[in-house]
Amino acid sequence: MSTRPAFDPALVTRLRAALAPERVLDDPAECIAYGYDNSKRVALPQAVAFAQSHDDVAAVVQLCNEFASPLVVRGRGTNTTGATVPVAGGVVLSLERMNRILRVSPGDRLLECEAGALNGDVQQAAAPHGLFWAPDPTSLGYSTVGGNLGCCAGGPRAVKYGTARDNVLGLRAVTGAGTSIKTGCTTTKGVVGYDLTRLLVGSEGTLAIITEATLKLLPKPQGTKTLRACYADVKSAAAAVARVMNQPETPSALEFMDGDAVQLAEAYRPTGIPKGVGALLLIEVDGNEESIDIALRAVTAALQGAGLVELRAAANADEVDALWACRKALSPSLRRIAPKKVNEDVVVPVTRIPDLVEGLAALSAKHGIRIVNFGHAGNGNMHTNLLVDPEDPAQMDAVHACLAEVFRLVLDLEGTLSGEHGVGIEKRDYVGWEIAGDTLDVMRALKHTLDPNAILNPGKALPGI
Amino acid sequence: MSTRPAFDPALVTRLRAALAPERVLDDPAECIAYGYDNSKRVALPQAVAFAQSHDDVAAVVQLCNEFASPLVVRGRGTNTTGATVPVAGGVVLSLERMNRILRVSPGDRLLECEAGALNGDVQQAAAPHGLFWAPDPTSLGYSTVGGNLGCCAGGPRAVKYGTARDNVLGLRAVTGAGTSIKTGCTTTKGVVGYDLTRLLVGSEGTLAIITEATLKLLPKPQGTKTLRACYADVKSAAAAVARVMNQPETPSALEFMDGDAVQLAEAYRPTGIPKGVGALLLIEVDGNEESIDIALRAVTAALQGAGLVELRAAANADEVDALWACRKALSPSLRRIAPKKVNEDVVVPVTRIPDLVEGLAALSAKHGIRIVNFGHAGNGNMHTNLLVDPEDPAQMDAVHACLAEVFRLVLDLEGTLSGEHGVGIEKRDYVGWEIAGDTLDVMRALKHTLDPNAILNPGKALPGI
Numbered sequence: 001m002s003t004r005p006a007f008d009p010a011l012v013t014r015l016r017a018a019l020a021p022e023r024v025l026d027d028p029a030e031c032i033a034y035g036y037d038n039s040k041r042v043a044l045p046q047a048v049a050f051a052q053s054h055d056d057v058a059a060v061v062q063l064c065n066e067f068a069s070p071l072v073v074r075g076r077g078t079n080t081t082g083a084t085v086p087v088a089g090g091v092v093l094s095l096e097r098m099n100r101i102l103r104v105s106p107g108d109r110l111l112e113c114e115a116g117a118l119n120g121d122v123q124q125a126a127a128p129h130g131l132f133w134a135p136d137p138t139s140l141g142y143s144t145v146g147g148n149l150g151c152c153a154g155g156p157r158a159v160k161y162g163t164a165r166d167n168v169l170g171l172r173a174v175t176g177a178g179t180s181i182k183t184g185c186t187t188t189k190g191v192v193g194y195d196l197t198r199l200l201v202g203s204e205g206t207l208a209i210i211t212e213a214t215l216k217l218l219p220k221p222q223g224t225k226t227l228r229a230c231y232a233d234v235k236s237a238a239a240a241v242a243r244v245m246n247q248p249e250t251p252s253a254l255e256f257m258d259g260d261a262v263q264l265a266e267a268y269r270p271t272g273i274p275k276g277v278g279a280l281l282l283i284e285v286d287g288n289e290e291s292i293d294i295a296l297r298a299v300t301a302a303l304q305g306a307g308l309v310e311l312r313a314a315a316n317a318d319e320v321d322a323l324w325a326c327r328k329a330l331s332p333s334l335r336r337i338a339p340k341k342v343n344e345d346v347v348v349p350v351t352r353i354p355d356l357v358e359g360l361a362a363l364s365a366k367h368g369i370r371i372v373n374f375g376h377a378g379n380g381n382m383h384t385n386l387l388v389d390p391e392d393p394a395q396m397d398a399v400h401a402c403l404a405e406v407f408r409l410v411l412d413l414e415g416t417l418s419g420e421h422g423v424g425i426e427k428r429d430y431v432g433w434e435i436a437g438d439t440l441d442v443m444r445a446l447k448h449t450l451d452p453n454a455i456l457n458p459g460k461a462l463p464g465i
Numbered sequence: 466m467s468t469r470p471a472f473d474p475a476l477v478t479r480l481r482a483a484l485a486p487e488r489v490l491d492d493p494a495e496c497i498a499y500g501y502d503n504s505k506r507v508a509l510p511q512a513v514a515f516a517q518s519h520d521d522v523a524a525v526v527q528l529c530n531e532f533a534s535p536l537v538v539r540g541r542g543t544n545t546t547g548a549t550v551p552v553a554g555g556v557v558l559s560l561e562r563m564n565r566i567l568r569v570s571p572g573d574r575l576l577e578c579e580a581g582a583l584n585g586d587v588q589q590a591a592a593p594h595g596l597f598w599a600p601d602p603t604s605l606g607y608s609t610v611g612g613n614l615g616c617c618a619g620g621p622r623a624v625k626y627g628t629a630r631d632n633v634l635g636l637r638a639v640t641g642a643g644t645s646i647k648t649g650c651t652t653t654k655g656v657v658g659y660d661l662t663r664l665l666v667g668s669e670g671t672l673a674i675i676t677e678a679t680l681k682l683l684p685k686p687q688g689t690k691t692l693r694a695c696y697a698d699v700k701s702a703a704a705a706v707a708r709v710m711n712q713p714e715t716p717s718a719l720e721f722m723d724g725d726a727v728q729l730a731e732a733y734r735p736t737g738i739p740k741g742v743g744a745l746l747l748i749e750v751d752g753n754e755e756s757i758d759i760a761l762r763a764v765t766a767a768l769q770g771a772g773l774v775e776l777r778a779a780a781n782a783d784e785v786d787a788l789w790a791c792r793k794a795l796s797p798s799l800r801r802i803a804p805k806k807v808n809e810d811v812v813v814p815v816t817r818i819p820d821l822v823e824g825l826a827a828l829s830a831k832h833g834i835r836i837v838n839f840g841h842a843g844n845g846n847m848h849t850n851l852l853v854d855p856e857d858p859a860q861m862d863a864v865h866a867c868l869a870e871v872f873r874l875v876l877d878l879e880g881t882l883s884g885e886h887g888v889g890i891e892k893r894d895y896v897g898w899e900i901a902g903d904t905l906d907v908m909r910a911l912k913h914t915l916d917p918n919a920i921l922n923p924g925k926a927l928p929g930i
Contacts (some may be wrong), residue, residue, distance in 0.1 A: 056749060075893075105706035107812035140469045152656045165663075166631060178754060181904040186810045189844040189884035190619045191667045193900045194908045198630075198663035202656045207513065219713045242572035246595060250752060287712060294756040347652045348574035365565060379654040380573075418723060419654035426902070427657070435658045439646040442915070443659045449914045450907070464657065 001138045003349050004089045008045040009046065011067040011091070013276060015049050019058040023050040034092040036078035037084045038139075039426065043071070045086040049093050050228060052209040054172060054180065060170055060176045061209065064455045071455045073142030073205040075116060078137075079100075079151055080343065081424025083204045087326050088458040097145055098211065101125045109217045110169060110186060115146025115210045119153075122215065131217035134161035149448035152202035156253035156284075156419035160379030161218060163420065165201045172212035173200055178450020199446070204422055204461040207450045221286035224252060225296050226314040228323040230277040236307020238353035241377045244283070245350060249298035253284040258357055258378035261330055264372060268333030271325040274310050279357075281377065282327055285390070308413070337370075338387035342399060345407065347381045348415035359409040360384060367402035369395075380421035407433060423461045432463050440464075469554045472511040474558070476532040480514050483524040486514040496648050498720075499557040502542035502549045503604075504891065505762020505805070510551040514558050514802030519637055519645065519676040525558050526643045526674065529920045536920045538670040540581060540609030543602075544616055545808065546726055546889025548669045553923040558805030558832060560611055566590045573638060574682045575634060580611025581611070582673045584618075585678065587675035596682040599626035602885070614754035617667035619885035621718040621749075624710075626683060628885065630666045637677035638665060641916020654734070666813065668928040669887055672915040686751035689717060690761050691779040693788040694768045695742040699723060703818035706842045708770065709748070718749035719843035725839045726795055736790040739775050744822075746842065747792055760786055795839060802835075807864060809871065810844045815921035824874040825849060832867035833873035834860075847882035873896060888926045897928050 007444050015024045025048040043158040046069075049059045061075050064071040070090030073355050077084050095116035102112040106129035114120060120383055135148050136155035143153070154163040161167070170184025183196035193433070199357035200208050231237040237256065244254060257265070260276040266273055273280065281303070285295040296313065303311055313321040334341055348356045357373055364371040373380040383408060388395045407430050417427050417434050418459065432440060440462065447465050448454070480489045490496050490513040511534075516522045520783030529536040535555030542549050551557050560581035567577040571594035578587060584605040585835055587598050598611050608618070614636070619628040626632070635649025648661035665673050677779040696702040702721065709719060722730070724743040731738055738745065746768070750760040761778065767778055779785040811820045822838055840847040842893045844915035849871060872882055872895050882892050882899050897905060905927065912930050913919070918929065 085865050097846065105814065106711065107816035109710060110814070121754075135883060147727065154654055158654060163630075165660065166627075174905060179903050179907055181907050183811070183902060183904065185881040186814055186879045187845050187881055189619055189623060189812050189841070189846050189885070190881040191883050191885060191887050192881050192896055193905070194668055194672070195630065195663045195666065196904070196907065196912060198660045201660065203659055207659070219711050219715075221713045222487050246571065246684050248686045248751075248754065250684075262499050276814075286713075288759070291756055291759040293761070294753070294759060298753060298756070347650070347654050349570065349575070349651055351570065351572035376654070380652050414651045416650040416652055416655040416657050419652070420656060423658075431657055434650075436647060439642050439661070440650065440658070441645050442640060442644055442661065445914045446659060446911060449910045 008428040036082045041082040043083045043087045045092040048093045058174045061174045073209045075147030076144040078139035081426040083424035111215045132220045134167040135164045151422040160252045161249045167216045170214040173208040173210045174210040176456040197346035207462045222284045222288045224284045226320045227283040230283040230310040232307040233278035234357040235354040243302040249295040251283045252286040254378035255282040258373040261374045262370045264333045265326045265329040277427045343388040344384040345421035346410040347419040348413045350380045352377045352413040367398045488767035500751045503545045504547035506550045506553045512556045525641045539673045540612030543608040546891040548834040548889035578679045579679045597685045599632040600629045602726035617888040625715045625717045635679040638673040638675045640673040641921040654720040657719040670922045687753045689749045689751045691785045692748040693777045694746040695775040696744045697772040698743035699822040700819040708767040714760040716748045720747040723838040726839045729798045730791045730794040734794040778877045799837035807851040810847040811875040812884040815845045816877040832863045874908045
């Protein structure tokens with residue numbers, strides 16, 4: 001953890017001169033609102049600055065270098081890992097006012113926007129042209145494009161359309177050293193220069209501050225259809241996932257719930273899942289009026305196999321809601337039992353899902369912690385929920401011991417510690433378990449090159465930065 | 466251009482001790498075969514080393530650092546930009562013997578191989594599982610995965626499936642500093658650590674030497690169908706391209722020929738193209754038995770519009786050949802007129818294709834150089850061919866003047882100077898036209914971080930490295 005360096009109030013004066021007096025807060029009562037995010041962690045910044053342009057960002061970066069002040073960029077703080085909590089104090093730079101859609105070029109399937117633009121506003125600007133931007137995190141209505149890029153946001157439809165990294169063409173940014181850069185291009189192909197775009201995507205504001213983005217849009221399918229498949233056990237369901245992913249009609253969502261998740265949801269609000277179901281898949285396919293039925297048939301065929309207990313297709317909107325009801329009931333049911341549950345975000349290769357769920361069951365028994373799993377099965381991305389109270393110190397020793405073993409298990413299965421939530425503070429100390437020391441040293445050297453005074457988001461993403 | 470530093474023959478002795486005597490060549494008569502590539506350029510390396518393992522590569526990098534010797538990694542030298550020509554002399558490190566497929570995990574849709582594995586061998590290993598790797602450069606039968614990654618290879622089906630960058634999960638590599646690193650993960654989602662994978666992809670061996678790769682495989686569609694659409698002019702064809710790309714049934718190839726390209730091909734071998742055609746599109750759609758017809762109908766509908774002169778669909782394999790015949794006749798027809806033609810590889814947003822082709826016609830007239838255009842229209846990737854003899858000094862002044870204006874035109878149209886061929890030596894001096902000085906400085910700083918002694922592939926990819 002970074003130590004909290006001394007803060008020179010002259011920085012506030014200089015920031016106010018550079019931006020405008022009313023665009024810099026330093027009253028703790030006002031600053032605190034910019035000190036937390038969806039991780040439920042909090043730390044007080046000494047100042048909050050509001051940028052309205054790329055040049056504002058450049059000016060703030062320059063001043064923070066001059067004063068050696070930590071600088072944490074922030075969209076709407078919807079991340080769950082503490083990535084925007086200013087643990088070392090200093091300045092939080094909010095991009096919420098840099099929210100303009102700069103242009104939409106439908107024929108070129110691209111949209112340019114400022115980093116503070118809401119994902120939902122991007123979707124709204126793209127929709128009249130029959131286009132959409134792929135990342136669909138749960139927070140999309142109120143999370144920013146810059147935040148989505150900084151954390152490499154995914155969501156259910158990543159299984160077909162990829163994550164933020166796969167759907168960005170170029171960026172404008174200010175490095176930690178204060179250099180204004182423009183990365184990538186406006187086209188889907190381009191191999192001139194090094195790929196700085198994807199170096200910044202997922203770097204959680206530790207290398208540079210993204211100020212504008214050129215997003216790759218995709219043509220929006222006319223409709224979706226929904227299937228729900230119940231299996232006797234996780235192994236059968238995982239085998240079905242592999243079959244679905246090995247045929248060309250990739251579904252637009254392929255969600256998984258383990259048996260315990262199903263039972264919890266059913267206990268909260270019964271939705272007619274057959275008894276004894278060990279795993280459930282929710283599948284959406286998309287396409288035009290004709291192609292969607294073909295996709296539906298292909299996926300239906302792939303879902304058939306040993307262990308299939310029940311397969312239902314929704315015939316209309318009400319039936320869609322009915323099929324999703326079990327999944328929708330899960331979050332409230334979990335909240336009722338463990339309002340502050342620990343929600344992990346691990347990934348394993350699809351064929352290792354059964355080993356993961358089996359291993360987690362063993363860890364659950366060993367540590368006396370109920371573990372419920374659901375997630376984006378097509379990518380092997382599992383949200384592993386430990387139903388505990390993180391504020392009960394008696395439980396937390398067991399939780400930490402259990403989590404450590406969960407991460408070891410994931411890595412033994414050739415997985416990765418985060419699929420879409422990112423590292424932030426939450427997983428920073430485990431990154432060294434996944435990435436070898438020499439490779440981490442290279443990452444730290446790149447960090448030092450782009451942010452030589454280590455002002456950008458100290459204490460996040462990588463251990464030792 | 467890098468100067469050619471003095472070469473210490475003791476390096477050969479040390480390389481032989483580190484690898485094996487027979488795995489290091491220093492006879493110029495033998496070395497010369499590793500001094501050229503498909504750019505038709507040549508430079509003699511002082512030694513050629515053959516690696517058989519990651520550790521061999523690490524040993525060679527260490528020795529080249531010790532001797533401050535240039536080190537150029539090489540697959541099969543199929544690139545067209547001089548990216549593997551050892552212009553500064555030194556050591557060429559051939560990975561042709563590191564050609565093993567390490568494993569295929571069909572349920573996880575991944576394949577691991579050494580960097581010297583042939584793209585064609587990868588396809589052969591994936592095919593029995595109904596899978597394929599997306600990059601399909603013309604050279605795929607004999608180009609290596611490492612070369613494909615180093616240059617971010619594309620090909621016609623990139624329009625649907627992306628380029629090398631979009632189809633790689635992780636890498637093993639040795640940086641210029643000699644550090645062994647492992648990047649990425651084995652899953653399609655993963656956000657732990659910085660994205661070193663894509664930093665290396667397309668960096669043309671200037672940052673690190675890729676030794677192994679984990680490739681993302683895709684399910685192979687059961688079949689393809691072919692369409693050929695002839696338009697009165699480029700504008701109509703480009704509008705059709707935008708329409709095709711703006712509906713969800715993305716074709717697996719969407720190739721373009723301008724009117725002059727069509728006429729040249731027809732003059733070489735008539736294939737029944739209607740007279741007066743100003744642009745031609747060749748389209749492939751893929752899918753399973755049912756979905757392919759739907760894709761065909763959707764794309765057919767999108768191809769309809771102002772300026773469409775003729776639209777033909779192939780009913781069988783012979784007709785497929787007939788539709789492609791005009792495109793296939795183009796290369797020999799160009800070779801007959803200008804065996805050493807200059808083949809560029811520029812990209813513009815799809816809606817700017819007409820401006821590009823119109824602008825090129827004006828430059829053709831101005832410089833008295835025949836220019837013929839064809840390429841991957843769905844990505845706006847145009848292969849612009851200047852039909853000249855590069856060995857005729859009288860022509861080359863005009864060629865250089867014309868090329869400079871071509872590049873200015875592409876950049877004015879918000880394009881990029883290379884879509885898939887890369888920079889190498891050919892375009893190095895133009896990179897600064899596309900990428901601003903400050904951004905280039907950041908790239909050079911990253912180069913210095915990863916390759917502090919600047920031994921890796923000097924004189925390539927970026928000016929001033």
